[in-house]
Amino acid sequence: MGYVASSAASGLATGRTRTIGVLAPYVSRWFFSRAIEGVDIELHAQNYNLMLINLGGYGTSRSRLFEHTMLRKQIDALVVLCLAMHPSELEHLHRVEIPLVSVGPVEGFHGVSIDDYEATQVATNYLIGLGHRRIAQLQGVEADEMNFEVPKLRNRAFEATMLAAGLELRPEWELVGDFTFASGVRAAAWLFESGTERPTAIFCASDEMALGVLAEARRRGIRVPEELSILGIDDHEFSAAAGLSTIWQDPVAQGQSAASMLLKRLDGDEAAIRTVTAPYTLLQRETTASPRRSR
Amino acid sequence: MGYVASSAASGLATGRTRTIGVLAPYVSRWFFSRAIEGVDIELHAQNYNLMLINLGGYGTSRSRLFEHTMLRKQIDALVVLCLAMHPSELEHLHRVEIPLVSVGPVEGFHGVSIDDYEATQVATNYLIGLGHRRIAQLQGVEADEMNFEVPKLRNRAFEATMLAAGLELRPEWELVGDFTFASGVRAAAWLFESGTERPTAIFCASDEMALGVLAEARRRGIRVPEELSILGIDDHEFSAAAGLSTIWQDPVAQGQSAASMLLKRLDGDEAAIRTVTAPYTLLQRETTASPRRSR
């Protein structure tokens, strides 16, 4: 007859809230919003609620979050979307007794994530295999507050792979962005105007940046891939339609998988939580080709 | 000493949860994720929690949501992100006794939103004022489940404005997309290949679609704006860097404002909730120009 139990009362009586928290550094960036969606799909299916806990850039004291929402028993478990934390915060999370799983690499916790190092190796070797020798990198750097593991891994993997192939890392081809489209545009504009010898390919640490580079190249009439190959990583929703070659990964599935482990754990399966390596695939589309074509 | 109250207990005792629900049709589309971010900023500042209630496309029964989460007193108030609902759902929302505010137009409720009709008029008149006579429209249509007001408003405003200016609406220039980048690419490809006379300008009902049209035009070497002007609406985060002319609006601020009204209302201000018209502005960037330039 339209009656529904009060969750506060049942929560008080049982100690369980049927709510899972999602700790996210951003809500509106591609990877994060997709991962949230994935978590939501799973929770939805099992009648759990999703509490969004945004550590977002708007200068709020993160500490309050950690002390308040978490421990207040408002959530039965927590999904942490890849972000690196201060040791004190990590300690806090360890102290909290609720099950925890990360999406993306988070030191010291189980989680689901692709092998970013390996994926970047594959990307770099693909470019090298195509015959490129003059390869630039557009790496991503986060505001230190949200200091992720991912950019570091991708950067290290790129450089190691280049060196292993005996190729040089020219300083003027080491571009830096912040994972946004705009920073890709800026980096490309700088590269095209700097008067330095142009690379034949550029590896970008995210599709958003790669799309920026592509847009700027096209705007200037630079032919892609004839004059410049562009390779991204992530497979952003714009990438297929833009023809961007990239390394695909599926954050929705990753979020779903993380939530699923948590739910199983809450159902009593002690062994449910483990570290899962998510798949990735190189997608050759239209922005990469052998440099020979250019002559 | 590290003690924090149990929210279930205090919620039970007081009847208030310090949690606000956000009902969203999508999480990872630009407008929605930004609006969620805006709501979050405000809630964060006032120590409220945010419960994400996604009506997402993954075929879950919406009804359960309405009956469960809402009435379960898990939330003190609700933000509805623009989505049209079945009359039964609307009725449900009216029945729920908690304060409710929408972001974007939702029939029968107070909310904050731009005047989509007027904004589209401004956009269309801007193109006309530039001297364009052959103007195409790429309208957005949603899967009916999520049948919004916005696409209809924008479509009607475009057509009315064209007619008022004595311009014709050629059927082959009435393109349809689904608000995604990919649909913009597809529509543009169709237009360029169809062999019909090409319009000198195209108005797109969202920036995501406009960016798709722009990418496809540039890919084919069609000069923008010399041969084709492209105008969007929204000011997506990629737009500035891509040079896309558009109508700017700020969903973050809209979400923030909605949350703020709700919070005031919960603080006892009976008159806090009203309908607010959000600002918009025409941004002339590089994708629009007078058609004369083309000769």
Place this chain on the structure above:
DNA sequence: CTGTTAGCGCCTTCAG
């Protein structure tokens, strides 16, 4: 197997 009762932990009220 069904019906009853004692808390869950906090807030608020009322008495001291």
Place this chain on the structure above:
DNA sequence: CTGAAGGCGCTAACAG
């Protein structure tokens, strides 16, 4: 102004 007690609505354990 400080302190004790009842009850918010449910669940789980226990008794019948």
